[in-house]
Amino acid sequence: MSDDAPRLWMAAEVSARDRGLLYGDGLFETIRVVRGAAPLWHRHEQRLIEGCRRLRIPCPDVGEVRDALKTLVGGWDDATARLTVTRGEGTRGYAIPPASLPGVFLSAEPSRLPSADDYRNGVAVRLCDLKLAQQPALAGLKHLNRLEQVLARSEWSDASVTEGLLLDGDGRLVCATAANIFAVFGDDIVTPPVERCGVAGVARAEVLALAGARVADLNLDRLRDADEVFLTSAVRGILPVRVFEARQWQPGSVVRRLQAHWGDLGLPLPGVAQGLTE
Structure with a gap:
């Protein structure tokens, strides 16, 4: 073996x-x-x-x-x-x-992490057709029933798309299929609530523990106005979003600071460990 x-x-x-x-x-x-x-x-x-x-x-x-x-x-x-x-x-x-x-x-x-280029320049995401059901009794939990995520991830096979964004039935942005999402507006770092549906990720909790990050409702129009967008997960860490539909972003100072923080924690990210944030 x-x-x-x-x-x-x-x-x-x-x-x-x-x-x-x-x-x-x-x-x-x-x-x-x-x-x-x-x-x-x-x-x-x-x-x-x-x-x-x-x-x-x-x-x-x-x-x-x-x-x-x-x-x-x-x-x-x-x-x-x-x-x-x-x-x-x-x-x-x-x-x-x-x-x-x-x-x-x-x-x-x-571990099989994204490429150094993904961490340097960001990844493409798409919108999923599937809507997350709202169930506060289970919201936030990483329970074993992941059928919503399985069906959402089956919506695309394009290798150039890394993640799919998920809305709830009221059109509010919740998360990606296997990550939480943050949007940056100036000095304001925002992530959607997970009290109605979604998973309270441990990487999300780490970012929220840092100064300047908070929980607030987001919709797609608001997301498109963001200065930076990034995904968080326990394994992939801080992964910048480069493109969503016609909107494009460049990783900015918030993403770079958080990527450096991940390295300081002892969770190096490809491309970041080679002096990206120096």
Whole structure:
């Protein structure tokens, strides 16, 4: 087996009656690990704990998971791991079992990041036809049911388009299929709320923790007026948007500052590590 082959660690065997498999009843985290360190782990941990609380799933021992993660990615300089937590096995039907043993699964493989050119010059995005359903009970969670994102991503096969933007049913911009979105207006850095739908990304949380970033509704007209637009995700980090429809942007000072911050965290980005922000 190649040393680059995906690796798997399971705290429980996968049952055909696992509720994560049957109903999407669970959560997941996608974690970038560089030279054995996961700089955003504390944010993944916080989101996992909160997600388990909201779904009423017993949270696994995060210390045990962290130790297993370090062992799993050993020998890789830059790895991407997925932690999946399900409610575990249950009887037939939607009712939550009175007692269940959560399933905990880790998989990992070497990271595959966008190109240095994408980080330097930005990527193209398109608008998806699919609209996100508004469900506050699940909004913000990285739950296992990603069918909306699967269908949205199936809308294009053009390799020159990196991401698709998603609106809710009222025409408000929410996110991309696998990333959160930020728009910059002068000194104002804005990202849409995720209290109605969408995922509260850990990279989004990192940017919001910095001075000047805030949450506010965005529509497409407002987006087109932005000075800079960028995507955030736990693995890809800060990815500038270069073109959307007829609108084009150049990565500006906000994107460069945040890309440099990612390097300072210990999450280097291709093209940025070669003195892009010096």
